[in-house]
Amino acid sequence: MNEIKVFCPATIANLSCGFDVLGLCLDNVGDEMIIRKTEEKGIKITKIEGATLPLETEKNVAGVALLAMLEATKPDFGFEIEIYKHIKAGSGIGSSAASSAGAVFGANELLRNPFTRKELVQFAMQGEKLASGNAHADNVAPALLGGFTLVRSSNPLDIIKIKSPDLLYATVIHPQIELKTSDARSVLKQNVSLKSAITQWGNVGGLIAGLYTEDYDLIGRSLHDEIVEPLRSVLIPGFDLIKKAAYESGALGSGISGSGPSIFALSKGKENAQNIAKAMCAVYDEIHLPYEIHVCKVNDEGMRVL
Amino acid sequence: MNEIKVFCPATIANLSCGFDVLGLCLDNVGDEMIIRKTEEKGIKITKIEGATLPLETEKNVAGVALLAMLEATKPDFGFEIEIYKHIKAGSGIGSSAASSAGAVFGANELLRNPFTRKELVQFAMQGEKLASGNAHADNVAPALLGGFTLVRSSNPLDIIKIKSPDLLYATVIHPQIELKTSDARSVLKQNVSLKSAITQWGNVGGLIAGLYTEDYDLIGRSLHDEIVEPLRSVLIPGFDLIKKAAYESGALGSGISGSGPSIFALSKGKENAQNIAKAMCAVYDEIHLPYEIHVCKVNDEGMRVL
Numbered sequence: 001m002n003e004i005k006v007f008c009p010a011t012i013a014n015l016s017c018g019f020d021v022l023g024l025c026l027d028n029v030g031d032e033m034i035i036r037k038t039e040e041k042g043i044k045i046t047k048i049e050g051a052t053l054p055l056e057t058e059k060n061v062a063g064v065a066l067l068a069m070l071e072a073t074k075p076d077f078g079f080e081i082e083i084y085k086h087i088k089a090g091s092g093i094g095s096s097a098a099s100s101a102g103a104v105f106g107a108n109e110l111l112r113n114p115f116t117r118k119e120l121v122q123f124a125m126q127g128e129k130l131a132s133g134n135a136h137a138d139n140v141a142p143a144l145l146g147g148f149t150l151v152r153s154s155n156p157l158d159i160i161k162i163k164s165p166d167l168l169y170a171t172v173i174h175p176q177i178e179l180k181t182s183d184a185r186s187v188l189k190q191n192v193s194l195k196s197a198i199t200q201w202g203n204v205g206g207l208i209a210g211l212y213t214e215d216y217d218l219i220g221r222s223l224h225d226e227i228v229e230p231l232r233s234v235l236i237p238g239f240d241l242i243k244k245a246a247y248e249s250g251a252l253g254s255g256i257s258g259s260g261p262s263i264f265a266l267s268k269g270k271e272n273a274q275n276i277a278k279a280m281c282a283v284y285d286e287i288h289l290p291y292e293i294h295v296c297k298v299n300d301e302g303m304r305v306l
Numbered sequence: 307m308n309e310i311k312v313f314c315p316a317t318i319a320n321l322s323c324g325f326d327v328l329g330l331c332l333d334n335v336g337d338e339m340i341i342r343k344t345e346e347k348g349i350k351i352t353k354i355e356g357a358t359l360p361l362e363t364e365k366n367v368a369g370v371a372l373l374a375m376l377e378a379t380k381p382d383f384g385f386e387i388e389i390y391k392h393i394k395a396g397s398g399i400g401s402s403a404a405s406s407a408g409a410v411f412g413a414n415e416l417l418r419n420p421f422t423r424k425e426l427v428q429f430a431m432q433g434e435k436l437a438s439g440n441a442h443a444d445n446v447a448p449a450l451l452g453g454f455t456l457v458r459s460s461n462p463l464d465i466i467k468i469k470s471p472d473l474l475y476a477t478v479i480h481p482q483i484e485l486k487t488s489d490a491r492s493v494l495k496q497n498v499s500l501k502s503a504i505t506q507w508g509n510v511g512g513l514i515a516g517l518y519t520e521d522y523d524l525i526g527r528s529l530h531d532e533i534v535e536p537l538r539s540v541l542i543p544g545f546d547l548i549k550k551a552a553y554e555s556g557a558l559g560s561g562i563s564g565s566g567p568s569i570f571a572l573s574k575g576k577e578n579a580q581n582i583a584k585a586m587c588a589v590y591d592e593i594h595l596p597y598e599i600h601v602c603k604v605n606d607e608g609m610r611v612l
Contacts, residue, residue, distance in 0.1 A: 021508040152512035153505070158527060160515045191497045194533070199459070201507035202327040206458035208511045209466045212518040221464060227500070 003036045004109050005306040008102030009146075009299050010087045011094035012170060012264050013138035016225040016255035017203035021151050023094075023142035026170060027299035031098045032306065033062070034082040035106030041078040043067060050085035061096045061127030062103035069104045069123040073114050079107055088292070090181075091174045092258035097139030100127025105144060105303045117144045117302065122157055132181050139258065146302025148211055164298035165214040169273035171251075173242060173280045174262040176290040179235055184259035187231045196226050216252055216268045223253025223266065236261045238283055245279035270295070309342040310415050311612040314408030315452075315605050316393045317400035318476060318570050319444035322531040322561035323509035327457050329400075329448035332476060333605035337404045338612065339368070340388040341412030347384040349373060356391035367402045367433030368409035374432040375410045379420050385413050394598070396487075397480045398564035403445030406433025411450060411609045423450045423608065428463055438487050445564065452608025454517055470604035471520040475579035477557075479548060479586045480568040482596040485541055490565035493537045502532050522558055522574045529559025529572065542567045544589055551585035576601070 009030040013023040031050075038044065043057045043066050057063030062081055081103060087095040101124040108115050115123075124140035141149040141159050148162040206222035209215070233239040233256060246254040246265035250272035254265040263280070267273045273295045284291045315336040321328040337356075344350065349363045349372050363369030368387055387409060393401040407430040414421050421429075430446035447455040447465050454468040512528035515521070539545040539562060552560040552571035556578035560571040569586070573579045579601045590597045 018507070018511070020504045021511060150508070150511045150515060152508045152515075152524075152528060158512070160512060160524065162515060188500065190500055192500050192503050194494065194496055194498050197498050197503040197506065197533075198326045200503065201324070201510040202456070202458045204507040204511045205324070205327060205456045205514045206464070206466060208514040209456060209458075209468060209518070212515070218458075218466065222458060227503070 001110060003034060004106050005032060005034050006102050006106045007304050007306050008033055008098035009143055009303065011097060011139045011142045012172065013094065013258040014228070014256065015207070016223045016229065016253060017200050017207060019225065019228045020136070020138065021204070022148065022207070023138045024148045024164065024170065025142040025146045025299040025302050026093065026172070026294070026296040028296050029087065029093070029294045031086050031102060032084040033099070033102040033106055035103065035110060036080040037110055038078040038080050041076070043070070043079050043081065045081045045083065047082040048085065049083070051089060053083070061131050062099040064130045065100035065124045065127035066103040066107055068126040069107060069115070069120070072123070073111065075111060088174065090178060092256070092260045092262040093172060093174070094139035094143060094258065096127060096131035097124065097143050100124040101140045101143040101303060103127070109305060118159060120144055121159060142302065144303050147298065147300040150208065162208065162211045164300045165211065165216065167216070167268050168298045169267050169270055170296050170298060171246070171265045171267065171273045171276040171280065172257055172262050172294040172296070173284065174292040175237055175284060176292070177237065177261050179259070179261040181259050184232055184235065187235065188228065189231065192227050200225070200227055219266065220252030223255065225255055229255055232256055232260060236263065237289055238287060239263060241283045242280050245283050246276050249276040249279040251276050270297070307416060309340065310412050311338060311340050312408050312412045313610050313612050314339055314404035315449055315609065317403055317445040317448045318478065319400065319564040320534070320562065321513070322529045322535065322559060323506050323513060325531065325534045326442070326444065327510070328454065328513070329444045330454045330470065330476070331448040331452045331605040331608050332399065332478070332600070332602040334602050335393065335399070335600045337392050337408060338390040339405070339408040339412055341409065341416060342386040343416055344384040344386050347382070349376070349385050349387065351387045351389065353388040354391065355389070357395060359389070367437050368405040370436045371406035371430045371433035372409040372413055375413060375421070375426070375429040378429070379417065381417060394480065396484060398562070398566045398568040399478060399480070400445035400449060400564065402433060402437035403430065403449050406430040407446045407449040407609055409433070415611060424465060426450055427465060448608065450609050453604065453606040456514065468514065468517045470606045471517065471522065473522070473574050474604045475573050475576055476602050476604060477552070477571045477573065477579045477582040477586065478563055478568050478600040478602070479590065480598040481543055481590060482598070483543065483567050485565070485567040487565050490538055490541065493541065494534065495537065498533050506531070506533055525572065526558030529561065531561055535561055538562055538566060542569065543595055544593060545569060547589045548586050551589050552582050555582040555585040557582050576603070
C-alpha cells in the first residue's frame, strides 16, 4: 500500500465537568487527508484545501506531528500529505487535532502499524503544541481512539478510552465569531474553591460511571461545570439562550465545546439531537448571528481509513 | 419477625483523590446491633457495649437516624436498640456511620423494607449530622450499599454504587492517637489551585474507570491526593513511613482513611494485604506506637442480617 485516505473526525474537549481531561469523538464531521509514500525521505505537504494554512512541514501541525513520529521510527522512505479541511479553524471542535492525528494515523497505516492508536497520541500532541503552545491530548486522544477519552495524567501520559453508549448523540452549534484560545484561557482563575472542586470531581465520577453503565440520566445529571463555564460563557454570544433551548428540547446536558465558541449538547437518540439543533438554530436566527450546525452520533471508532 | 441482629460494617471514606465523594465498605470489621419491635411507640436504646455513648435517643446517632426514618413512616409500634461496638470512635473508619446506618437498616427489615437501601441513606445521614455537625453520606452510603459509593451530589442526594473488583482487599492500620475531625478539617484550605484540582478529577475519573473495568493497575495509578493528604498527613505519626512500607509490600495505593488517623492501603489479593499489614505493623512497632490492624476484603454486600 502506497497511498491511504483517512477520515479525521472533529472532537469535543472538556465536556463540562471534565475540563482538561475529557473528550469525545464526533461522527460525520471531519477532514480528509491523503498520505502517500515517497521515495525521497522527509515530509512534504503538497496540497491544502478548505483553509489557508502553511505548507511548510515545520509550520504545519500535521507536518510537526508526523516529524515526531518519524523520529521514533526511521523508515527508508518519505511521505506526501494532502489535507482537505472541513473543520473550521478556531471553531472549538478540534480542527488542529484532526490534522495532527490524521497525519500520524495515516502514516502508521502505511508503515503497517508499528504503533498502537494510543501510542500515536504522543506524536499527535506535538501538533497541538505547535497550534496552542501546549502539548495537550484532549482532542487528539478522542480523534484517534474514538468514543470518550479520559486523560488521567499528561505526564506521564495515561489515557483511558471509554466506549460511548450506543444512543448518544451530540449537537454542536458554531457561531461564526472569532474567539482566540489565548483569550479563552486568560479568563481562567488560577485558584478555585475547594467546594467547587469537590462538586466538579463528583460530577466527573458520575459522568464516567454513567458512561460505563449506559445510564443516560446520570450522564445528564453529571454534565455540569461550575468552574470554567461561568467564566468562559460570557465570551460566547447567546450562550445561556442556546443552553436553555437545548435543555428544553431534550438535551441531557450542554456546555462549551473545547475553549469555544462552539456549544455542544448531548442527547439520547437522533430525534432529540435534531430537535435540539432546530432550537439552537432558532436562537441564532433570532439575533441574526451566522452559524454552522452539526448533528452527530458519538463516533466510537475514531479515525478511520476511507 | 420481631427482632433482628445486623452486622454494621466499617467503611473508608475519601479514598485519596475522592475527598468528600468516595467511600468503600469493609468486610469483617464492624459493630453488631439488635433491633427489636416494642408495643410502646418510640425508640429506646437499652444497651451499649464496647463504648461509652449516650443512651438517650436524641443524643445517640443510631437514635437520631431512626427518629428521622420514623418521621417518614409512622408504624404503630416502637423499637428497642442494643449496640455492640467493635469499631472505635474516632478511628476514621466510620464508627458513627455504622451505628446510624445499622439502626435504619435493621428497623427497615422489621418494617418489611418500605425503603430501598439507597433511600435509607438520607435517614442515616441525620446520625452523621449529630456526630460531626455535617449530614454527609461518605460513610453511611458504603455501609448501607456495600462496594464503592460515589456521592455525586449531596443536595439533591445522588449516590452511585459501584461493584468492587473481586480481588480487592484493604489493609487498615489505626494508630491509637486522638485526632479530632474538627482539627482534621481546620487544616484544610478553602481554595485550591486549578492545576491540582484538574489532577484530582483526572484521578477520580481514573479510579471510577478502574473499578468498572477491574483494572487494578489503573486503580493504583489513580489513588493519589495532592490536595488534602499533604495537609492532613502531618497530623498522623509515621504517615510517610507507613505509606512507603505499604507500597514496598505490594499496595496499589495508600492514604488517609476518612479524616484519619487510620491509614488504608488497597491491594490485589489477600496475600498482598497481609504482607502490607505486617510491614505497616513493623513501622509502628519500631516507634512503640500502639495500633490496631485490619485486613479485609472489600465488602460488596454492605450491611447484612446475621
